[in-house]
Amino acid sequence: MEELAETVNDVFNHxxxxxxxxxxxGVGANILTRFALKYSSKVYGLILINCISRGLGWLEGFTLKWPTQDMPQQTWTDPLLTYLTWYxxxxxxxxxxPDLVQALRxxxxxxxxxxxxxxxxxxFLKRTPILMERPNESIKNSNPPKSLKCTVVNITGFSAPHKDDVIDTNDKCDPAMSSYVEFADCGGAILEEQPAKTAEAIRLFLQGLGYISHLSIPKYSIANRLTEQAAEYKRRNGPTSRAPRRTSAPFDAADSGLYGNDSHGEDTDDDQNDYGNELQLRVDSFEDRNVKI
Incomplete structure (x- = not known):
């Protein structure tokens, strides 16, 4: 894995x-973490999904005996495909x-x-643990522990097979420079199962680094929907009432009057036109940052 990290450095130099x-x-996150530790000046930020920083444990090694027994054949075997599907x-x-399983295989x-x-x-099976520790300000040492110098976000799913490894990796990062994101109702295939939430998390991470600041929150994003729920709660229960953090009842746009009622065709058409115009402005903003959204 260290050699693969050096290969990344060769690509940077080339x-x-x-x-x-x-x-x-996964494996790519492990390699990039090693690269960032060795060449900290070349990495401004890290977006890690299901990163494993531990070495190969005895339990994992025992579990891998069956799927890797036919690896010398250098061909696809059912045990190998089963392991990669679980991974x-x-x-x-x-x-x-099940559709994801079939598509992946x-x-x-x-x-x-x-x-x-x-x-x-x-x-990957011969990997060594990534030697890094969380910085401790209370310990004054001439040889400080090796840690990531860049901003990091560790992303995983609630039922991901590597969730414990991601938590362990996040615990080794500087709390002032790292964030932990866990998606509910999501397994290991985060990009396929929760693409919208992943995109929003990455957008917020990049904006925290000072990039793509011209992109605003989409009109129908989760954040805006929660804001609208809070406003609707206060409208029904009085302006002095305090809305709960997350309302259990789904937000009814038609009942709130924010987007018009389906029974009024003109209001619905106007909202669709406004939404279409907003989408076009967002497309234009990628080409011209002077476009106001």
Missing amino acids: LDIKSAIAFGI HLGYESQSTH RHLEENVNAKNVIKLLNS
């Missing part, structure tokens, strides 16, 4: 990249999203080179 915000999932999705997502068999995957898996 492309003359001074610094970057890195994004990694990406977890048990709960496999039972709730088909993608691996048809589009991915088995020999390359087996080589990468061999490196």
Whole structure:
């Protein structure tokens, strides 16, 4: 894994990249963490999904004996596909999203080179733990513990197979420079199961670093919906009432009058036109930052 981290540095040097915000999932997150520890000046921020910083434990090694017994054949086998499916999705997502299981297995068999995957898996199975510790201001030491110097966000799902590893990785990061994000109703395939929430978390992370500040919160985002729920709660219960943090009842846009009623065709058409115009402004804003949203 250390050699793969050095390969990332070779890519940076070849492309003359001074610094970057890195994004990694699973094994890629492990490699980028090692790279950021060794070349801290080249990493401005880290977005890590299901990052594993521990070494190979005896229980994991025992579990992998069956799926890796046919790896010398350098071809896809059912035990190997089963392990990779669990690695990406977890048990709960496999039972709730059978379509993802079929799509993943088909993608691996048809589009991915088995020999390359087996080589990468061999490196992952021989990995050493990432040696980093959370900084402790109370301990004055001439040799401070090795820790990430950049801003980090650790993302995982509630039922992800590597949730405990992500928590362990986050515990080793500087609390002032790191964030932990866990999505409910989500397994290991975060990008496939919760793409909207993942995109919003990444957007907020990048805006915290000073990028894409011209992008505002979408009109129908979760944050705006919760704000509208609070406003509707106060409208029904009085302006001095305090809205709960999250209302259990779904927000009824038609009843609130914020977006008009379906029985009034003109109001609905106007809202659709306004929403379409807003989408067009957002598209234009990617090309011209002077566009006001």
